[in-house]
Amino acid sequence: SQKIEQNSEALNIQEGKTATLTCNYTNYSPAYLQWYRQDPGRGPVFLLLIRENEKEKRKERLKVTFDTTLKQSLFHITASQPADSATYLCALDPLRNTGGFKTIFGAGTRLFVKA
Amino acid sequence: ETGVTQTPRHLVMGMTNKKSLKCEQHLGHNAMYWYKQSAKKPLELMFVYSLEERVENNSVPSRFSPECPNSSHLFLHLHTLQPEDSALYLCASSQVGPGGNYGYTFGSGTRLTVV
Secondary structure (H helix, E strand, O other), X not given: OOEEXXXXXXXXXXXXXXXXXXEEEEOOOOOEEEEEEEOOOOOOEXXXXXXXXOOEEEEOOEEEEEEOXXXXXXXXXXXXXXXXXXXXXXXXXXXXXXXXXXXXXXXXXXXXXXX | OOOEEEEOOEEEEOOOOEEEEEEEEOOOOOEEEEEEEOOOOOOEEEEEEEOOEEEEOOOOOOOEEEEXXXXXXXXXXXXXXXXXXXXXXXXXXXXXXXXXXXXXXXXXXXXXXXO
């Protein structure tokens, strides 16, 4: 069955360091992959989308890589700040997911950035 | 007002009650969704209204009933719920096209507690 794995253990890093979060998937061939940020008790907020033919995408301090051979995406936050503390979710979409009902979400990884 | 608005933010209901969750999107998107999020679990898609087509997750109990009167409004009607239905219920919208779905905008969610 299709499966997405995100590290269930929280990631603790020091302010100013680069945070790297991992999203692995099996039995799936996504056309594109999305990353979201979720704060406690709130809905997820869309951050970045990367397509299968893109190796890397950047937005300000954020960088996402997508390796379809390894079946893995890495999400980096450079110069991390305490305000970056949140849960980060990855989501996969197949090609032609025109109905939007084939998206699969990971359970998320909690990030704590210490001052 | 912009984005996706959900009401109420918090709801406590007894197992014999009937209540409704409301969602409104101001983005002109053509698809709306209900997701359920339980602690430390991935988002679970419940219902989709997309391009005038309704799709539902067959594992969702009949005590949950969606209604989509137009492309901007979505309701989730609740009746005779069980304590295990306590969770964060998220509404989302997206714009879907020939290439697929390009990212979700989520509401802030309704924290539901069934007593």
